Each structure stands twice: as C-alpha cells, then as structure tokens.
Amino acid sequence: EDQVTQSPEALRLQEGESSSLNCSYTVSGLRGLFWYRQDPGKGPEFLFTLYSAGEEKEKERLKATLTKKESFLHITAPKPEDSATYLCAVQARQAGTALIFGKGTTLSVSS
C-alpha cells in the first residue's frame, strides 16, 4: 500500500533557527513527490515537485531534496511568515494523477 509519513508532527523554531522536515514514503513506483504549504483556513499551495533521487529544488528559504525513500524540506533562517503546515504528497504510477498526502508538519516560527 502506498504510504506517506511526515515527521515531526509539529515543530517550533525561533526566527533564524534552521531545521528540516522529513517525509518518508512507500510507493509502487514514484512518479513525483510534491511539497505543499497550507495556511489556516486555506487550501494547500504548491511549493515543489521532485522526480528522481538526488534532485533538489529551492525557493527563498526553502530547499527540498529527494532520496529513494524520503524527502527533506530544509528551512534556512526561517521567519514568522514561514509558519504554516507543510504537506508532502506522492504520485504513484499506478494511481494515475491522484496524489497521496502525508498528515503534515505544523511549523511555528516565533520572533
């Protein structure tokens, strides 16, 4: 069964304190791994797609990396506006275009 597990469930950081979020996945053939950001009361907003092990993508203070079993979302020198829930999702070849999501990591950054 295709599965996505994210850790930790919640993370509190001080402004400027870098850290990483983990996404472990089990999937029958990975077509793509996606990272989303979700703010309270809103729908998930797309951040990155990674397709193969070794790939990296960056956007401002965020960098996503991918191995054959997990992905990391690295947050460098976070700011309070980075506070949100970060969701990881995989697209398996068998599932077509449907994404399977993890439960997310809720990040709080205080100033």
Next chain:
Amino acid sequence: DAGVIQSPRHEVTEMGQEVTLRCKPISGHNSLFWYRQTMMRGLELLIYFNNNVPIDDSGMPEDRFSAKMPNASFSTLKIQPSEPRDSAVYFCASSIVGLTKELFFGSGTQLSVL
C-alpha cells in the same frame, strides 16, 4: 484566472440532511479531485475525474456519498443523509491529466454536521 472555486465556504447542517458541495475547476484543467481533511486522518482522496469521467472512487466512504461532473466546469459532492462523522473540510482540486503536474486546490468547504 480565479483559481478553483468552491461553494459554500461554510455549511452547518443537522444530521440526516442532504448536503451538496460545489466546485468549479480552473479553465483548461481536465482532472478534478475531491479530498477530505480531518485532524485525525489528514487529506484523504475521495474521488477523481479525468475528462468528466470518474476514474477512482475507492476513497468514497460509503453509499451516502456521491459525486458528479456533468461538464468540464462543474462538479458536485453530495452527502445524503449526512452524519456528524462527516464533519470535515472538503477540498476540490484540479490539474491536467496525463502529466506529473501539481494540483491546484480551492479554499475548501468547512462542513459541520450537528
């Protein structure tokens, strides 16, 4: 583009009543997805359509749930009769079939069944 549009934003109803959630996908997108989000289970796929045809409805909890997509610009998710355990945020998302493309989500419908 206005993005994926869902209505209503909030719905409060009593157990046993029929609930209809609505979604307008992004113009030009031909895949549409219904997800449900709860604290306990996270985001769960309920059903998705490609070119208005239901492809996988294995996530629909039971026969009380039904979804339709009569045309490329409109879809509904209906719950009849509704139960308190159906309380959740329901998201609609759209994409382009056949590509490894990201989903674009609507703002969701917060459903509370009393």
